[in-house]
Amino acid sequence: MARPNYDNEYLAALQDYYARHRSLPSYSAISALLGFKAKTAAAALVARLEEAGYIQRTPDRRLTPTDRFFQRPRSLATVRAGMPEAALDESSDMVSLDTLLVRTPSKTFFVPIKGDSMMDAGLLEGDTAICERSQHANAGDIVVAFVGNELTIKRLMKEGSRYVLKPENKGYPVLRPDPLEILGVVTGSFRSYKR
Amino acid sequence: MARPNYDNEYLAALQDYYARHRSLPSYSAISALLGFKAKTAAAALVARLEEAGYIQRTPDRRLTPTDRFFQRPRSLATVRAGMPEAALDESSDMVSLDTLLVRTPSKTFFVPIKGDSMMDAGLLEGDTAICERSQHANAGDIVVAFVGNELTIKRLMKEGSRYVLKPENKGYPVLRPDPLEILGVVTGSFRSYKR
DNA sequence: TGCATTAGTGTACGAACGTACACTAACATG
């Protein structure tokens, strides 16, 4: 490297732009955004980011983000004193939420959490459960079941020789639907705080 | 309406295209995709979809999907009896988790939750907090602070004229670090269940 | 039956886009 490399900052600016507009800008727009005075600089930058695997092209040569484009740093839990900022910059562990949380996209669907019956399992009203369609569920799994015309999320438990649905909240009774229709297993969850 | 309206099929094709390439095609590419022989037809279609609120434009006039673009006809929450499978087919939400949960990528980082001090807020050991680096935090926000050489996640509260960090678990005491070093605000969280 | 409305065709044109090429400036390395 013969000159200081600002590509990380440029990439960050492009990531923010994409988060706002869900689209990558043209070379001239990139130049305006990053302060370049020649489109060629933007073209060279894009070539570098393409080389590094952050950007792809569609069949008609439009710019498109790759999975790596969405990766975020995961900070370390413990950092050395005096340098809290370093904790954010130095962590090399990059992850993308989609690849992290959705293992088999074709079998995955989302179910909004209603009520507080799973509160003790950390599933609050407004959270979203990430579910995987599956025939087999084990006792102890949190599952999506079809009870009384609605989708319900409860923990699957074995009661003697039969399976039951147990809420994770002392105030709620165990459900014993018969037949028990299980649609899938909850593989994760997420929530977003309004600001 | 003076002619049959195929806009729903066209929209579906565009949604599929976007799901594949994370980008909307040009007018000529739309024409090729949908079988139009004149770009004008694609331009008119886009104008209609824009009117209907499915498509927006970036500052440099590039086409961009709106939230409605990703919206699916039926909600998952309640479905008619006997057809649980149908509920899943409609559910394919194309919004990626990254764009959903990360608003400003350049300021966003992840912090793993340790311990159970935020249990009552639905943040359990092993969860990951999505944090946004920010100077300003309001009382009531869940924040990432730097306390005793470690990153800590607590709720920021005002105690008289000073700010304190309040755990969401009755067993833990309020923290009153001085000075109070806040790195950012928690904008969301997620977890993944091991299988 | 006739008319207004709307989807799509075909052509033309200016503007914007991407690329090529020569050149300059900053920096690491030996």
Add this chain to the structure above:
DNA sequence: CATGTTAGTGTACGTTCGTACACTAATGCA
């Protein structure tokens, strides 16, 4: 200190893009 490498400037050019305009075809409605 000289050299090779790389980021960015400036200019030029061919292609593609979006739009404008005139026209055709299909349909609902009076």
